[in-house]
Amino acid sequence: MIEKFKNDGSDPWSMDHAAHLMRRAMIGVRIDEVEAAYADGLYMTVDQMLAPWNMSFQRIEKYRTGDVQAWVTPIDHPYWEVFFKDKDLRYTDTVQWLCQEVANAPASILPKLLMGWHSALPISLNGAQFTEHCLDYINILFENGSGDALKLLREVSTGVAMGIFLNGVDSFWNSGRDGVNENHARELLELHATGVYDLDGKANYTQADIKAMAYSMSGWKLNEWLRPNADGSTSLMRSRNLIFEKTWWDPRQKTIFGETSTWNRDDVLNLVFSKKKRNIAEKICRRLYREYVNDKEDVAFIKEMVQVLEQNNFQMKPVLKALFTSAHFFDAKNRMTMVVTPFEYMISIIRRYKVDYIPDFHDSDARAQDDLVLRLRNFEHCPFYPPHVAGWTNGMDWLDGSRMIMRAETGYAIALGNLKFRNYNGRPVYTYNPDEILESLGINNDALEYARRVGISYLGFSDKDPRNEAFVNECKTAIEKSPTIHSVRTIHSVLQTTVRVNLC
Numbered sequence: 001m002i003e004k005f006k007n008d009g010s011d012p013w014s015m016d017h018a019a020h021l022m023r024r025a026m027i028g029v030r031i032d033e034v035e036a037a038y039a040d041g042l043y044m045t046v047d048q049m050l051a052p053w054n055m056s057f058q059r060i061e062k063y064r065t066g067d068v069q070a071w072v073t074p075i076d077h078p079y080w081e082v083f084f085k086d087k088d089l090r091y092t093d094t095v096q097w098l099c100q101e102v103a104n105a106p107a108s109i110l111p112k113l114l115m116g117w118h119s120a121l122p123i124s125l126n127g128a129q130f131t132e133h134c135l136d137y138i139n140i141l142f143e144n145g146s147g148d149a150l151k152l153l154r155e156v157s158t159g160v161a162m163g164i165f166l167n168g169v170d171s172f173w174n175s176g177r178d179g180v181n182e183n184h185a186r187e188l189l190e191l192h193a194t195g196v197y198d199l200d201g202k203a204n205y206t207q208a209d210i211k212a213m214a215y216s217m218s219g220w221k222l223n224e225w226l227r228p229n230a231d232g233s234t235s236l237m238r239s240r241n242l243i244f245e246k247t248w249w250d251p252r253q254k255t256i257f258g259e260t261s262t263w264n265r266d267d268v269l270n271l272v273f274s275k276k277k278r279n280i281a282e283k284i285c286r287r288l289y290r291e292y293v294n295d296k297e298d299v300a301f302i303k304e305m306v307q308v309l310e311q312n313n314f315q316m317k318p319v320l321k322a323l324f325t326s327a328h329f330f331d332a333k334n335r336m337t338m339v340v341t342p343f344e345y346m347i348s349i350i351r352r353y354k355v356d357y358i359p360d361f362h363d364s365d366a367r368a369q370d371d372l373v374l375r376l377r378n379f380e381h382c383p384f385y386p387p388h389v390a391g392w393t394n395g396m397d398w399l400d401g402s403r404m405i406m407r408a409e410t411g412y413a414i415a416l417g418n419l420k421f422r423n424y425n426g427r428p429v430y431t432y433n434p435d436e437i438l439e440s441l442g443i444n445n446d447a448l449e450y451a452r453r454v455g456i457s458y459l460g461f462s463d464k465d466p467r468n469e470a471f472v473n474e475c476k477t478a479i480e481k482s483p484t485i486h487s488v489r490t491i492h493s494v495l496q497t498t499v500r501v502n503l504c
Contacts, residue, residue: 021045022107024504025324028349030457053105064139069237069238095383102115102347110145114142118141118391119391124384124386126385133161171214172248185214189209195283198282219245288305339502342398355432379406411495416485448475
């Protein structure tokens with residue numbers, strides 16, 4: 001049973017605890033949100049952060065329904081170039097929309113949870129080919145990410161985006177030709193559902209299981225047809241669901257996890273979710289632990305998480321609440337040990353400083369310019385563009401020399417209001433109002449009080465920690481050296497060049 005945080009005389013609820021919770025559970029916590037969490041207490045805060053997130057789809061609503069235009073012929077027709085230019089712009093629209101929704105979200109666990117699912121079960125705009133399929137996939141994560149984990153896994157696995165990304169739509173078999181592709185079956189087990197080994201080091205499946213699953217999952221393909229256009233071109237149209245082609249499916253007897261039958265795709269998923277339920281629970285809880293607690297797994301605690309997940313029929317909210325209200329979560333050894341990803345780094349700056357101008361979020365010219373998207377791609381951590389089927393790197397790999405320099409230079413320039421739009425040398429971007437930040441905290445012109453709160457909320461220092469005093473003194477010195485620069489900007493410039501700002 002997971003031991004709860006006691007909030008007793010030896011370790012009472014404090015600003016330190018509130019700041020740790022908010023830094024870990026969400027992306028880009030602000031000082032006022034930390035202080036509200038402290039005032040509300042642990043349990044009320046966690047309940048509020050697990051409340052439904054009203055994510056808006058308005059910006060990309062036109063892509064959410066209708067069939068998909070997948071190709072245009074002939075290639076020398078003028079519409080061919082128009083189609084492909086628009087296709088690329090829709091890719092950008094989709095990434096910008098997701099970034100904007102995460103940046104504009106309230107103090108909530110759910111945006112980070114959604115991005116965690118995206119990292120654990122990645123698909124690619126390039127690999128899945130079309131915005132519409134990727135939006136259908138994101139909708140699955142949004143609708144089920146804090147709910148039924150098994151339903152989420154099933155819907156992602158049977159969706160068009162994952163079918164294309166892992167070559168499931170190219171997997172066919174008949175007596176004359178064997179075109180079965182093992183990618184989807186392998187990644188379903190290795191990356192998505194069970195992992196290679198359980199918590200005790202025992203193998204969860206064999207290569208024979210993967211092969212048999214791949215043959216069983218054959219027969220699913222894209223549903224496509226030709227549509228003549230009025231301008232003389234022809235469009236290849238596609239539905240937003242896969243269809244079963246029986247002549248592509250292998251009806252022979254196959255043995256999976258020791259059971260033999262003429263399995264099909266749905267049978268395979270039922271087998272995985274019934275025979276490997278404990279392994280799935282372990283995989284999910286290991287992900288949660290490494291996302292929110294520590295890169296170094298505590299097997300005993302993870303097994304306690306597994307019990308909570310199983311007892312609640314794979315509903316995610318109970319295990320998340322148990323995790324964030326546990327004594328283990330607040331243990332000193334688990335604080336400021338996690339690396340902030342590049343995506344989280346950029347979104348954190350946007351939220352913390354209440355940035356008011358980001359080209360990607362402004363549609364004044366019919367379509368937003370892609371500054372943030374280009375920066376995230378340069379950081380190699382842009383949504384919908386994973387480097388491979390296993391998703392993105394984790395931990396200290398994000399803090400190699402070149403990325404650290406990019407972070408410090410970008411954060412420093414934003415802090416001082418000197419970052420220029422990547423596509424031209426005109427208007428500064430990621431602008432914000434320093435006075436508004438002070439006013440929102442009710443501290444007016446008391447810059448050093450602001451620096452003190454920055455150290456507590458963003459750098460993980462306690463109020464009496466000598467390191468926080470050192471940070472405040474460093475800010476004081478920097479302010480004295482640059483009297484013409486707003487003190488809040490100077491504090492932010494010091495903050496963004498500390499190594500610790502890359503941790504949470």
